[in-house]
Each structure stands twice: as structure tokens, then as C-alpha cells.
Amino acid sequence: MGSFTIIPDSSNIVSGFFINNTASGKFGPFDLVVLQTNDIGVPPPYPRILQGFDPPAVATIDNLLRMSFGLTTNVISLDGDPRISFAGLPLGFVVDSALISLYTDNNGSDAINHFRIQFDESTESGDKSFVAQSFSHPNSTQNPIPSSFLFFVRGCGIHVNNLTVGQRTSRWISRFAVSGTYHLESFTWTLSTASPVSVGSEIIFTSGTANFANMSISIQYVKAGVPKTVVPVPTSQTETLLKFLLPNNFEDFVGTIYFIGTGNGVQFTGSVVLGSLQFIIVNGSGIYKIIKGQSHDTLYDRNGPISYTPINLILPSDILG
Amino acid sequence: MPYRDHEAIVLDSFNGLWSRGDPDRTPLDHFQDSENIKHIGSNSFGTRDGIGISQSVTVPLSNVKRIYNYPTPTRNTLIVLTYDDVVDKGKIYHVVDSTTVYGPLLQITGMHDFAFVPYAGRAYISPFNTFGAGGLNVEKGLQNEFLYVYAGDGTVARKAAGVAPTGALIIANGAAGLTDAGFHLFGVVYETNSGYLTSIGAITSFTTSAALSVSFSTIPTGSAIVTKRHIVATKVITNYNGDTTGYQFFFIPTGTISNNTSTVLNDISFFDADLLDDASHLIDNYAEIPAGAALTLYHNRLVLFTTFDDISLGLASEVGEPEAIDQIDGLIVVPPDGNPITNGQELRDILYITKRSRTVSYVDNGDEPSTWPLVVVDNALGTSVHGIATVLDSGSSSVDFLIISTYQGITLFNGRYILPELSWKVDDLWSSLDQNEFRKIQIVNAPIQTEIYIILPDRRLLVGNYANGFDPKKIRWEPWSYQMGVNTIAIHNIDEIVLGADLV
Numbered sequence: 145m146g147s148f149t150i151i152p153d154s155s156n157i158v159s160g161f162f163i164n165n166t167a168s169g170k171f172g173p174f175d176l177v178v179l180q181t182n183d184i185g186v187p188p189p190y191p192r193i194l195q196g197f198d199p200p201a202v203a204t205i206d207n208l209l210r211m212s213f214g215l216t217t218n219v220i221s222l223d224g225d226p227r228i229s230f231a232g233l234p235l236g237f238v239v240d241s242a243l244i245s246l247y248t249d250n251n252g253s254d255a256i257n258h259f260r261i262q263f264d265e266s267t268e269s270g271d272k273s274f275v276a277q278s279f280s281h282p283n284s285t286q287n288p289i290p291s292s293f294l295f296f297v298r299g300c301g302i303h304v305n306n307l308t309v310g311q312r313t314s315r316w317i318s319r320f321a322v323s324g325t326y327h328l329e330s331f332t333w334t335l336s337t338a339s340p341v342s343v344g345s346e347i348i349f350t351s352g353t354a355n356f357a358n359m360s361i362s363i364q365y366v367k368a369g370v371p372k373t374v375v376p377v378p379t380s381q382t383e384t385l386l387k388f389l390l391p392n393n394f395e396d397f398v399g400t401i402y403f404i405g406t407g408n409g410v411q412f413t414g415s416v417v418l419g420s421l422q423f424i425i426v427n428g429s430g431i432y433k434i435i436k437g438q439s440h441d442t443l444y445d446r447n448g449p450i451s452y453t454p455i456n457l458i459l460p461s462d463i464l465g
Numbered sequence: 466m467p468y469r470d471h472e473a474i475v476l477d478s479f480n481g482l483w484s485r486g487d488p489d490r491t492p493l494d495h496f497q498d499s500e501n502i503k504h505i506g507s508n509s510f511g512t513r514d515g516i517g518i519s520q521s522v523t524v525p526l527s528n529v530k531r532i533y534n535y536p537t538p539t540r541n542t543l544i545v546l547t548y549d550d551v552v553d554k555g556k557i558y559h560v561v562d563s564t565t566v567y568g569p570l571l572q573i574t575g576m577h578d579f580a581f582v583p584y585a586g587r588a589y590i591s592p593f594n595t596f597g598a599g600g601l602n603v604e605k606g607l608q609n610e611f612l613y614v615y616a617g618d619g620t621v622a623r624k625a626a627g628v629a630p631t632g633a634l635i636i637a638n639g640a641a642g643l644t645d646a647g648f649h650l651f652g653v654v655y656e657t658n659s660g661y662l663t664s665i666g667a668i669t670s671f672t673t674s675a676a677l678s679v680s681f682s683t684i685p686t687g688s689a690i691v692t693k694r695h696i697v698a699t700k701v702i703t704n705y706n707g708d709t710t711g712y713q714f715f716f717i718p719t720g721t722i723s724n725n726t727s728t729v730l731n732d733i734s735f736f737d738a739d740l741l742d743d744a745s746h747l748i749d750n751y752a753e754i755p756a757g758a759a760l761t762l763y764h765n766r767l768v769l770f771t772t773f774d775d776i777s778l779g780l781a782s783e784v785g786e787p788e789a790i791d792q793i794d795g796l797i798v799v800p801p802d803g804n805p806i807t808n809g810q811e812l813r814d815i816l817y818i819t820k821r822s823r824t825v826s827y828v829d830n831g832d833e834p835s836t837w838p839l840v841v842v843d844n845a846l847g848t849s850v851h852g853i854a855t856v857l858d859s860g861s862s863s864v865d866f867l868i869i870s871t872y873q874g875i876t877l878f879n880g881r882y883i884l885p886e887l888s889w890k891v892d893d894l895w896s897s898l899d900q901n902e903f904r905k906i907q908i909v910n911a912p913i914q915t916e917i918y919i920i921l922p923d924r925r926l927l928v929g930n931y932a933n934g935f936d937p938k939k940i941r942w943e944p945w946s947y948q949m950g951v952n953t954i955a956i957h958n959i960d961e962i963v964l965g966a967d968l969v
Contacts, residue, residue, distance in 0.1 A: 342948055342949060343949070343968055344924065344948075344949055344950040344966075344968070345948070391968075392528075392550070392968030427527055427528075427968060428948060428949030428966060429527045429528045429529055429949060429965075429966045429967050429968050430518065430519070430520065430525045430526055430527055430529060430965075430966060431518075431519040431520055431525070431526060431529055431532065431543070431545065431560065431963060431964070431965055432516040432517065432518060432519055432947075432951075432963070432964045432965075432966065433516065433517055433518075433519045433957070433961055433962060433963050433964070434514050434515075434516055434961075434962040434964070435514060435515055435516065435517045436514050437514060438514055438515035438516075438517060439512065439515055440515045441515045441516045441517075441947060441948060442515070442516065442517045442518055443516075443518070443948060443949055444518055444525055444527075
């Protein structure tokens with residue numbers, strides 16, 4: 145058991161208007177504007193909030209403003225040590241508890257403090273007032289602890305609800321931080337599949353001491369700043385072997401995918417990053433023909449909505465450019 | 466032990482994968498495990514040939530579920546099923562060449578597979594799906610779906626067959642002419658753009674006069690698929706009992722209207738002796754033919770198997786009229802045993818019908834299909850819905866034998882299953898396949914390459930090279946795998962192997 149702190153690595157802060165401009169009540173689309181990138185009234189260091197409001201790094205999910213951390217920048221400190229990146233976390237890193245804290249101010253017309261903090265859609269604080277606020281997690285037995293992956297890519301959400309029509313609130317958000325406790329699972333495993341992978345690739349984990357029968361598996365990735373989760377169906381799941389095919393619902397994503405094992409409480413509780421692979425072809429399906437004498441495979445490449453550049457799968461240099 | 470005491474073993478040939486019995490007893494000229502190897506000539510081998518994209522279009526077809534070779538009168542093309550999981554629809558396209566795609570010709574909710582036969586340039590398409598039954602997968606026609614026909618020209622497919630005319634004719638004596646005087650029944654038959662003759666409708670009685678012709682009006686018109694209409698008539702009925710469909714109808718030789726617009730046909734003369742072309746068989750035809758899980762051609766008839774409501778049922782058409790299936794005389798009922806019919810194939814004038822572990826045969830005796838005699842061929846071996854190999858780009862299966870995937874292995878069939886199986890060397894690999902997923906197996910035989918290509922349930926290809934002989938001990942097997950996985954195969958333009966890949 146130890147403590148972690150996600151430390152800001154940037155002096156950027158963001159503020160914006162949360163405005164209800166729909167006649168239907170509830171909360172409407174946010175009219176988000178970066179007011180300034182450095183709040184003079186608050187001393188650094190500030191949290192790194194990805195790229196301000198320029199899409200896609202900060203995204204709204206279901207009318208939420210979500211702020212997330214980078215996976216490759218050094219933002220997390222374990223037990224007071226120098227910061228490391230998500231990719232540098234030790235094997236078996238499992239978040240046990242977490243607390244979001246931030247500093248806000250209100251310059252708008254929302255006098256009733258419809259301000260909430262979220263870890264995810266199902267884990268939300270009650271209405272908060274202004275200035276220093278915090279929200280711990282897990283806050284109830286009903287809310288599972290998000291995976292360490294999601295801590296980074298989801299960060300937290302800011303949610304202002306139930307503004308009256310035309311009412312506007314302005315938030316300056318700073319001093320954003322996530323802290324908590326963690327432990328390291330000691331079991332071992334091996335990801336036997338090598339990058340790159342694509343839809344239909346078989347992913348194989350073999351166990352050293354891990355018991356895969358006590359885990360559920362999910363695949364997580366970040367597309368345009370928005371965390372996504374895909375749940376595969378294992379074709380084989382025993383104590384020592386976990387196999388599944390990458391399913392087809394990665395949309396148009398290309399990049400790193402993370403395999404997250406979530407314990408059922410027998411072996412461990414919480415989530416462990418079991419490994420990551422490079423996902424290169426979203427959708428290689430289609431009609432092909434065998435070409436006599438050709439020494440490589442050329443597949444449809446649907447990395448973008450229009451481009452269908454064939455890529456060579458046998459020569460790695462062609463893949464990696 | 467010093468190496469000098471070892472005697473060198475010369476391996477002058479490599480004969481492929483050996484997956485049978487104790488790995489330690491693998492013959493020296495075989496591998497216990499191999500992948501992506503092709504055999505060249507009788508002794509050489511190398512890396513398998515690569516694949517390339519088959520479509521050079523902006524939006525190539527995606528999530529391909531099934532490909533069939535579709536020979537049209539002018540060229541060799543493909544007919545392809547894709548599946549859109551967002552809207553749960555199967556969509557069928559006609560891929561004419563690398564840059565021309567027609568379609569979707571047909572879109573059906575929940576269609577994950579289809580059966581297909583080409584006939585006279587047209588494509589007959591039957592949507593089917595896999596259903597669970599007692600823990601086993603059963604392939605049968607989609608509920609409330611039908612056999613479709615596609616003209617091959619990019620127009621959308623439509624239901625095969627067609628509805629009969631409705632309403633009634635107004636019949637009157639025409640100008641001076643010649644008929645056998647007396648009571649007749651008259652009716653109308655539609656002819657569709659695929660040549661199908663509908664059942665007889667608008668049946669109306671009229672008593673003709675000897676010296677007068679007959680004139681018809683209010684002749685019904687059909688839908689846009691109707692291109693001609695035919696007036697049919699009975700011979701003189703002396704004691705009419707009121708049963709309008711209980712009499713034999715004939716086409717009146719001069720009673721054809723070559724359009725779908727005119728409602729009048731005047732001054733038709735005919736004698737009963739002129740009524741030679743029987744139309745009675747049309748009365749019991751299906752107006753809509755229920756979808757099935759397998760289609761084949763036998764003696765110039767279209768035969769459809771395994772409807773949603775009856776997994777032991779075959780429906781055989783009239784000779785030369787693939788859409789004319791009699792609801793009584795056209796039925797072939799394989800003795801029910803809880804297993805569905807999976808396939809049908811003609812070989813040397815015999816129609817072989819398979820279930821997953823049974824094979825029977827029927828012989829066209831010149832009478833109605835319902836009278837054809839049944840012979841049990843094999844009570845242990847059968848195949849799956851795509852388990853009979855097609856040959857080259859013919860879109861059909863027969864050479865002088867069939868290559869059939871059974872639960873026991875890839876087997877030659879020449880009227881009986883020839884054992885040992887062709888896949889004898891890779892028996893353990895074959896036995897490890899999930900029998901409940903055998904519907905995914907599809908086979909093509911490429912004599913020019915001297916290779917058999919088999920889609921496996923795990924989305925690999927099993928290739929059997931028979932350059933050294935069509936013999937279980939001489940054939941050389943190799944699994945081929947691809948980054949995207951393959952799930953369907955066809956041969957195109959004589960010897961071009963076409964693969965389809967879907968999404969998992």
C-alpha cells in the first residue's frame with residue numbers, strides 16, 4: 145500500500161461558461177470559452193488540463209466537461225518519488241482509493257451552486273459550493289473504482305446541472321489534482337501477442353502466477369481525447385490462459401490499446417493494466433485475391449473515413465513508415 | 466554421444482503438415498507444425514503467395530460474410546454479402562469487376578448468410594441464418610423471408626415467382642370466328658421479366674358460340690415485373706361442378722398479350738384441339754417461395770432446402786422454370802430425424818442431399834419430384850451448408866466426383882464416401898475444429914493450381930496441394946493465416962482465388 149499523487153505538469157488552467165441556452169430546461173450545450181491560460185490569482189503549479197478547450201483533448205461526454213491527463217507525460221508521483229508516466233507505472237499497479245480536489249470560482253449568475261464533480265457518469269458528487277472542493281472515490285460500495293487507465297484519461301468531470309434557461313455560470317478551474325492510495329499486485333503474467341494487431345487478432349495471455357479465472361477483461365483506449373472501452377469475449381479463459389479475438393467495435397481508432405484486468409475480489413480488487421499493443425488496422429475486412437508470386441499481403445486500411453491506402457503487413461518498415 | 470556416430474539423414478522432400486497421432490512419430494518429411502507454406506511442384510516449397518485488394522474503389526465492401534462466383538452471360542462476377550451490424554442488416558452486392566459494384570441489391574434484417582445459384586444469367590438468392598436448437602446450430606431459411614431473383618443488371622433483387630392475377634374477365638362473343646361451342650373456363654397468367662409464369666387468376670366462365678370468336682376485356686395488369694399476359698382456357702366442360710381450379714387449363718395459342726398495359730384482347734378463335742400447352746401445373750405454384758438454407762440445380766430444376774418451418778423439406782421447381790415450384794408435387798421430404806438438410810448436389814444424374822451426418826439421394830424418374838424414390842447413401846457422413854467444394858469459376862461442384870467436408874475430414878465422394886479421407890494426414894487438426902461451427906467451412910477446388918482451399922472456422926485457410934496425386938498420403942496440407950482472418954472464398958475468372966474477410 146502506498147500513496148500516489150497526480151501532479152500537474154503545466155501551468156495551463158481553463159475557465160469557461162456553463163450556460164443553459166435551451167428552452168427545454170436541464171442543462172444544454174456548454175458554451176465553453178478559454179478565458180485565460182494562467183490564473184494570476186492562483187500560484188503554480190497547476191494541473192495539466194489537456195490542451196485547453198481545443199478539441200479533441202478536452203471533450204464533453206453527455207454534456208460534461210471532462211479533463212484528462214496524458215498517458216505519456218510524467219504526471220504521477222508514487223510515494224513522493226519523482227513523477228513518472230502512466231506507461232512507467234510498475235506492473236500490478238492498482239488504485240485503491242482516490243480523491244479529486246480542485247479550486248473553482250463563480251462569476252456567473254448561478255447562485256445556487258449547481259456544480260458537481262465526477263469520476264465517471266455513475267460516480268458523481270452532490271452539488272458543491274465554490275472555492276476549494278474535493279470528492280473522494282470510491283464514495284459508496286455501489287461505485288467501483290475505475291481502472292488506473294481511466295484515472296489518467298478521464299481525470300474528472302465537471303458538471304453543472306439544472307441551470308435555468310439563460311442562466312450562465314462561469315468557472316475558473318484550477319488546483320486540479322487527484323491523489324489516493326495504491327498497491328502492487330505481485331502475480332505475474334505474459335502477453336504473448338506482439339504488436340501490431342488489428343480487428344480479429346488473437347490476443348493471448350499466459351500466466352505465471354496470475355489466475356485469469358478471477359478476472360474480467362476489458363480493452364481501453366483514448367480516441368480524440370475521449371476514453372473508450374471495448375469488452376471482448378474470451379475464447380478461452382482458464383486459470384492459466386486467457387485468449388480472445390479483438391472485436392470489431394474500435395470505430396476508426398488507430399493507436400495504443402490497453403488491456404485491463406479487473407479482479408473479482410478473490411485474487412485482487414480493482415484493475416490492473418495487463419499490457420498494451422499497437423492497434424494498426426481498424427477494419428481490414430473486404431474482398432481480396434491471392435496474387436501469385438507476391439511476397440507480402442496488402443490489406444484495406446480504413447484508418448480514416450476516406451483513405452484506403454493498402455499497407456504491407458509483412459515488411460514492418462512499411463507499417464511504421 | 467559424439468556427433469560423428471550419427472548418420473546424416475537426407476531430407477529430399479517436404480510433404481507438409483502432419484497432425485495425426487503422437488507428434489514424436491511425425492514422419493521426417495513432414496512438419497509437426499507449419500503455417501503459410503506453399504508447395505511448388507512435387508518437392509519444393511516456399512512462403513505462401515501474398516494477397517492484394519480486389520476492389521479499387523473509394524469505399525470497398527466491408528465486413529464481407531459470403532462470396533459466391535456469379536457467372537453471367539458476358540463475364541465472371543461475384544455476388545457478395547456484407548453485414549452492417551449497426552442496423553443489423555445483411556446487404557448483397559454484385560461485384561462486376563474491381564471498379565464496378567452494383568447494390569445493395571437486397572437488404573434484409575438479420576441476414577448473416579445466403580444460399581445462391583446462378584441460372585440463365587440470373588442470380589437466385591435465399592437468405593438464411595443460424596439458429597440454436599438443443600445446443601446445436603441449425604441453418605435454415607429466415608422466417609417470413611423468401612427466395613429472391615436478381616437480373617444481373619444492377620437492378621434490385623425481387624422476390625422470385627409472383628402473385629397471380631386477380632379480379633374477373635369480361636368475356637363476350639367477338640367477330641365471326643371459330644370455337645368449339647360450349648362452356649369454358651378462362652383465366653389469365655402473368656409472365657414476369659424472369660420468364661416465370663404465375664398461377665392462373667381472374668378465372669371466369671363463358672359459353673362460346675361455334676361461329677364466333679371470343680373477346681376479353683378488363684384483363685388484369687400486374688406489377689412492374691410483369692412483361693406479358695396469357696389467356697388460358699379449359700376445353701369444353703360438359704358438367705361443370707363449380708370448382709374453378711379443378712379443370713385442366715391450356716394456353717390459348719393466340720392468347721398472349723405482349724405488354725402489361727392493354728386490358729382488351731378481341732376476336733380470339735381457337736378449337737379445343739388447339740389447346741396443347743398445359744397450364745394446370747401453374748395453379749399450385751408458390752406465389753412467394755419461402756427462403757431456405759441451401760440451393761442447387763438438378764436436371765435444370767432449381768431445388769431449395771430447409772425452410773424456416775420445415776428443416777427436412779426440399780422444394781423442386783419445374784424443369785426449366787426455376788421459380789415455378791408446385792406446393793404439392795414439388796415437395797421432397799427427407800425423412801425427419803431432428804437434423805436439418807444442409808446441402809444438395811447433383812452428381813451423375815443423381816441428386817444427393819446431405820444432412821450434417823447423413824446423405825441420401827433422389828433420382829428424377831420423369832415424374833413429379835414428390836414421387837422421386839429415396840435411397841439412403843450414408844447414415845454417418847454428411848456435410849454443412851457450404852461443405853461441398855465448387856470447381857474453378859463454374860459456380861458448381863461436379864467434376865466426376867465431389868469434395869465434401871464431413872465431421873471425419875475432407876472426403877472424396879463419387880456416389881459413396883471414399884475412405885480414408887483426403888485429410889487423413891491432418892486428422893487431429895480436423896478433429897479439433899468446433900463441429901458446431903462447421904457452417905463456416907467453405908471449399909473450392911482449383912485444378913489449375915492443383916490445390917483445395919478450405920475456410921476453417923477459426924478464420925484460417927487450410928490448403929491441400931494435390932500436385933503429387935489425389936491421394937490421402939500424397940496430398941500436402943498447409944494452414945494459411947492472414948492478419949484480418951478470412952471467412953469466405955470463391956474462384957473468379959478461371960483460377961483467381963478470391964477471399965472475403967469479415968469483422969469478428
